[in-house]
Amino acid sequence: MTEPPTPTRPLTGPPAPSAPPTPSTNQETDVTTGATVWLTGLPSAGKTTIAHELAGRLREQGRRVELLDGDEIREFLSAGLGFSREDRHTNVQRIGFVAELLARNGVTALVPVIAPYADSRDAVRGRHGANGTPYVEVHVATPLEVCSVRDVKGLYAKQAAGELTGLTGVDDPYEAPVSPDLRIEAQHRTVQESAAAVHALLSERGLA
């Protein structure tokens, strides 16, 4: 009597150990659920650093991620815009528009951009809400005293030397979010801990 051929892969049961993890999906459309994660905070607060760490974690679990870097956006999408209230508002709306497009198509859009004005941020949140696209606001709440010592781009020193005016948090407004989805006192946490906190929130909401 001949033995039936052994299948190379089991037809039922759990996926093979080498299978990549499955991202969360919208049950009705079977489309991967995207989201915009906006990290707002002062210059040198750690927005970009935390966003990169978070991006790595999300990619590891098989999610598609785009990081909309503020400096890159200002070089291309927002070329020519400055740092007046009006220009910052325009910049934030443009970034919000692109992030929402990405998020509604299944991408997790990470946005480490200052976005100093509450009404600008609210408008972005509102547009996401109107389209049913998940939006998560994270306040990277590193205090000015810490940011100005880090001074990654030398902006605080320039402002102090009188070579720059209108620096967010110093001589230009930063309206801290009153009720963000998450506030991180990032000066008391490692980058990994901060990224893990955002990741945990996304998991709770079925977005990671």
Ligand SMILES: Nc1ncnc2c1ncn2[C@@H]1O[C@H](COP(=O)(O)OS(=O)(=O)O)[C@@H](OP(=O)(O)O)[C@H]1O
């Ligand atoms: N005057 C002034 N105020 C604040 N920030 C300044 C300014 N001039 C240049 N920069 C640098 O520009 C980087 C990008 O700014 P953003 O696009 O995130 O700002 S905004 O949301 O439009 O206000 C921003 O990047 P980050 O340091 O990564 O936050 C700043 O380094």
Ligand SMILES: Nc1ncnc2c1ncn2[C@@H]1O[C@H](COP(=O)(O)OP(=O)(O)O)[C@@H](O)[C@H]1O
């Ligand atoms: N606990 C921390 N969390 C985040 N960044 C930190 C921390 N400690 C030191 N840093 C450093 O602070 C700097 C923050 O810069 P960056 O992420 O570009 O800030 P932002 O994007 O908010 O302007 C980086 O050089 C980062 O390595």
